[in-house]
Amino acid sequence: MEYVEAKNKFIQTWGSLGSQWGINKTMAQIHALLMVSAEVLSMEDIMEELHISRGNASMNLRALIDWGIVYKEYKPGERREYFAAEGNLDELARKIAKERSKREIKPTIRVLKEVSDIATEDHQQAAHFKAKTAELYDFVSRADNMLEKITAQKENWITKTIFKLMS
Amino acid sequence: MEYVEAKNKFIQTWGSLGSQWGINKTMAQIHALLMVSAEVLSMEDIMEELHISRGNASMNLRALIDWGIVYKEYKPGERREYFAAEGNLDELARKIAKERSKREIKPTIRVLKEVSDIATEDHQQAAHFKAKTAELYDFVSRADNMLEKITAQKENWITKTIFKLMS
DNA sequence: TTAAACTTTCAGTACTTATTGAAAGTTTTG
DNA sequence: CAAAACTTTCAATAAGTACTGAAAGTTTAA
The missing domain is CATH 1.10.10.10 (Winged helix-like DNA-binding domain superfamily/Winged helix DNA-binding domain)
Known part of the structure; x- marks a missing residue:
């Protein structure tokens, strides 16, 4: 080519x-x-x-x-x-991760918290909904947290993360 | 609400x-x-x-x-x-990650390899292009690899990954 | 085997999102 | 200050994507 x-x-x-x-x-x-x-x-x-x-x-x-x-x-x-x-790829990935977290993940977490806060009602449907969205809230919060941790290091985070994960 | x-x-x-x-x-x-x-x-x-x-x-x-x-x-x-x-959120995230890797990241890696394989030409523009796409190839391959590692564990990968990253 | 109960397909249409291009805005220079 | 050299905005429109609904397809039961 x-x-x-x-x-x-x-x-x-x-x-x-x-x-x-x-x-x-x-x-x-x-x-x-x-x-x-x-x-x-x-x-x-x-x-x-x-x-x-x-x-x-x-x-x-x-x-x-x-x-x-x-x-x-x-x-x-x-x-x-x-x-x-931006010439540095680590920096590029960090900025993209940060921006997407801010624009999409954080607002979603907010909604999950809000909707999982409905009063516990007696019928099964509402109880299931509350449980499921609370579980989602927990999961998405942790994932977002992980993303922050991974991209926190300025230099070579991919290599460092892989290294840690292999230990 | x-x-x-x-x-x-x-x-x-x-x-x-x-x-x-x-x-x-x-x-x-x-x-x-x-x-x-x-x-x-x-x-x-x-x-x-x-x-x-x-x-x-x-x-x-x-x-x-x-x-x-x-x-x-x-x-x-x-x-x-x-x-x-799918009720299990770990499983859900793993399936989504796997599917996106297959559909988007893997094909991109293939193109990056292909375009970075142009013959080294003498003019500066082509040389820069070759270097930059090779760098991208390396970076994206590693990121994809990391994603595979992270989601490889079936149970509680978020928690485990955060734990490892904190050590 | 036929009818009933259901699901899938796809051409046409509606909806959404991106793009143009000309007018308005901004900055610089003489 | 006015004109030149540039950038931004935004209403109109083009392009792209999703949705409908009716017809075709499939499976089951009698």
Whole structure:
């Protein structure tokens, strides 16, 4: 396979992976493009490379910056903004984990707590519901906690975690 | 909050969580409903409770069964099929992790390997691309490996993992 | 074997989400 | 200050995804 073809394939794959994870395709593609680019890119560069509109590029770049996985860069003497992806993969994974926890897991935990707090009623259905959601609350809280623990270490957490799990 | 209201809130929340994770809303809602139901439910029951059509119920139940997190049950002397959710949360999480690894992570790893295998060219761009995708390949492989390790234990893996990580 | 009781399939349609592009906004420079 | 060079916003629309419902398929019982 040749460079241009490989690059394109990578961007497509990363993009479709994004959609499966609830991240929009363009956002994931921009991220992929920035990750494998040797140089920082301008919005114009990104629009051209991915064949997307200015508005689309602008909105998704902002989202990536909100997630903390893309940075703005300025070249001395130039007005135009350039963009670069977080280069450290540990850091990237940590930021994604943190963001998803904040946006999805934490709110779910809150709802689980809330709904499992209904008064204990006499009928079996309500009792079962209460028990089951309480169990879920416990489980999801622990899982979230584990995620925090795993990604707490700044350097090489995957390797360290695997090592610990093997002991 | 009262039982019916709590139950509804839980189903809605679980459903929207589903969409954020690339699982369709109805599929997640059916799963939620089955999880908190004290009794097994028929397709008719599910259609009525969630206000969905027969076709929708049928397709999403099949998908849940494919994932291995919902089972068919038969009542003696009855023709009709009933459905129940996997009750053990450890088992549920393990099956979801396994399925997502198979469907998403493994194919991504394959592409990463493929694209990082381009011939080393002389220009800087291609060299950078090769290096970056190779790094990603390494990282994602390790992460997938870690997921396998974590969910390998059948009982109480969250607790065990947290315990190990604290040591 | 036929009818009844049920489930699955899928073309059409509804709904949701992403994208465009032009107008409005912002910053910089002369 | 005005114009140039750029970015952001958002209403309209396109694209993608899920849902319906009726017809076809399957299984069971008589």
